[in-house]
Amino acid sequence: MSFLAETLAFNREFVQNRSYAEIPQSKYPKKKVLVVTCMDARLVELLPRAMNLHNGDAKFVKTAGALISHPFGGAMRSIMVGVYQLGVEEILVIGHHDCGMIGLRPELVLERAQTRGIPPERLDTLKGAGIDLEGWLTGFDRVEEAVAHSVEMIRQHPLIPRDLPVHGLVVDPTTGQLEVLIDGYNMSRSRGAP
Numbered sequence: 001m002s003f004l005a006e007t008l009a010f011n012r013e014f015v016q017n018r019s020y021a022e023i024p025q026s027k028y029p030k031k032k033v034l035v036v037t038c039m040d041a042r043l044v045e046l047l048p049r050a051m052n053l054h055n056g057d058a059k060f061v062k063t064a065g066a067l068i069s070h071p072f073g074g075a076m077r078s079i080m081v082g083v084y085q086l087g088v089e090e091i092l093v094i095g096h097h098d099c100g101m102i103g104l105r106p107e108l109v110l111e112r113a114q115t116r117g118i119p120p121e122r123l124d125t126l127k128g129a130g131i132d133l134e135g136w137l138t139g140f141d142r143v144e145e146a147v148a149h150s151v152e153m154i155r156q157h158p159l160i161p162r163d164l165p166v167h168g169l170v171v172d173p174t175t176g177q178l179e180v181l182i183d184g185y186n187m188s189r190s191r192g193a194p
């Protein structure tokens with residue numbers, strides 16, 4: 001059975017059995033926080049549980065490496081919607097050790113794309129059109145730098161209020177242990193430490 005067919009079969013039972021009824025529901029995040037983190041599969045269940053976040057508690061924005069690479073891209077737009085439409089009052093950027101974006105080399109990604117049938121001329125066309133494929137597909141050396149970069153991207157954004165706390169953390173993808181790199185309460189103007 002394909003993954004999709006398997007998922008749909010499970011889903012029919014899930015809905016029929018009203019399994020959803022045991023999961024808390026809330027469109028507006030109850031704890032008024034938004035978490036920017038990595039798409040790493042190890043964090044799917046581990047991170048919310050390690051943070052005591054349940055369904056309906058928080059908004060999650062996931063990108064490879066918890067990186068926000070463009071001030072007017074999709075991740076930043078999600079943050080804007082969280083802050084101005086959904087009651088988010090605090091943001092946590094959480095990178096993790098052993099991230100797939102550490103040491104990501106663009107030439108390797110582009111080589112694999114070609115192995116999968118993307119013609120080299122297409123890459124040349126994109127580069128010719130001024131698209132910096134190498135820069136776009138470059139990872140980072142240290143997760144701490146990536147977290148600091150994303151935190152700054154949010155804090156310095158012209159449409160984000162200066163008093164919104166933006167924290168930077170790193171999580172251990174095995175134990176779920178959190179380490180604070182940047183305490184957003186100290187950086188924001190009008191809110192003190194708890």
Ligand SMILES: [Zn+2]
Nearest residue numbers: 038040099100
């Ligand atoms: Zn990662």
